[in-house]
Amino acid sequence: MTNQEKLTQAFCDALGIGPDQVKDDLQYNTIKEWDSTAHMVLISELENTFDVMLDTDDIIDMSSVAKAKEILAKYDVSF
Amino acid sequence: MIDWISSLGSWAERVALKMNSDSVTYALLEEKVKQCQTHLLDLLKNSQDARTLVQKPRPLVLLQMENSLTGIVYYLACLRARWPVIVVSPQMHDDGVEQLKASFLPNLVLTDTHELSFHPHRHVLDDKLALILLTSGSTGGGKGVALSYTNIQENTRSICQYLPIQKDDITLASMPFSYSYGLSVLHTHLAQGACVAVTSHTIVEKGFWELVEQLPVNSLAGVPHWYDMLIRLRFTRRSLPALRYFTQAGGRLSEYTVNALAEFADKNNSQFFRMYGQTEATARIAWLHPDRVRKPDAIGQAIPGGTLYLEDEEQNRISEPGKVGELCYIGPNCMLGYVESVGEMASFDVSGILRTGDLAYFDDDGDFRIAGRKKRIIKLLGERINLDELERLFASKGFEVKCCGDDSHLFIFCLQDRREQVHALAREWVNAPPKFYHVNVVAKWPLLANGKIDYQQLTLLANNAVTGN
Incomplete structure (x- = not known):
């Protein structure tokens, strides 16, 4: 699986949405599935998938799919 | 009538609500509530055959209450006009809302974006009936809990006696007002002339933490799951000098979380209140003194004006420490009763006793401690x-x-x-x-x-x- 595929899978598993919904411009709190609880599930999912430990600032900065990629890039995960 | 609702305006230019960059003073809030009442009255009068609704019998309102100025004004207008109001989560799914409409036949249905007046039914509603909250949150399928003006007044007064809410305080409403605990935060602050800040931001957003520091927030309130998330976000490493106290209710806190929060409270010089309650008791039933906050599974003592006791299976009172029985509560905040349809709202036979369905014992200090649950909840x-x-x-x-x-x-x-x-x-x-x-x-x-x-x-x-x- 490519990192993009892994990312999509992590979003689908954590939020319970379809892969077609995981677009770069998908933003936190704009769909009912991505609320604060789901966000924390998503963080765990991303940490496990990419074997990283995210800082608090990064957790609260991750407001969209695009932003998730940008943040993960800081942890040497490239897309 | 609830005293603090009729006297909102007496706090004059003090700030009642803060939403984003707007501040709403108590004088303005009262004005808005009065205007809203007039407006809703017009709406009712204009709907067919509804002219008599507003006299006696009173109209029944269904409010999908947002944490917004509109939502708060609707709610206060209903209480002020003595119109019984069913308050539900704006997140409730359509099936649930339709089911409520069919069972309760509300005369008015209000959301932040819609005002619908329909059902010219003349309901017979008990004079005492003020508010109906649901036992099941947004899941639906639960029962309605009917609460009176006295319930709200007494529970608010009682909470204000043990929580250090001051008139200069600002709190941040992080729970929905359609949830009894969230609503009690609104009630108690308005009763004390304090300020409730409302935000659409959640704890996983920068905007939330900026507000906490900038307002600055003097108190926070949340359920166990919310505090678990705070700890995961390393909230306990922050220094929040303005945070005088924080409260938790709504379920069992793990020992790990209790200790992490107690440590934070010590370090930050804040008081940490663990509380216990049920919607059936308007909101609060018991509170644990902050000095004993580390005691596992403890809910402490009954709130001022209430009594807690335990019953064994034969419904005899338990008088020895350590023996488990059903936790029961008597107090002026005990609900009028459960309701599943509008027909059940005509009059209530109030027992004043609440069997909580929780199993508990009391320890040698006289603190009540939860041991399990009787019902499948x-x-x-x-x-x-x-x-x-x-x-x-x-x-x-x-x-x-x-x-x-x-x-x-x-x-x-x-x-x-x-x-x-x-x-x-x-x-x-x-x-x-x-x-x-x-x-x-x-x-x-x-x-x-x-x-x-x-x-x-x-x-x-x-x-x-x-x-x-």
């Missing part, structure tokens, strides 16, 4: 789910479903050919990410010798499915 992410009621909700759609679980997972069982439909309904109804609930199938129902469902067996199956055995 779980608290999923702070939201109460009555498993039997959820089963009935599925049954009402024609699905035979059995539910079990704990406070971390909900398990829904159905027969093989129904899995997809049941899963779709669960997605719609259960307000939690997919990790927290599972739809499992069985070829046939495991039964006990007496022919009843073997829930222990189902729980075992469910746990095996999760761990992959």
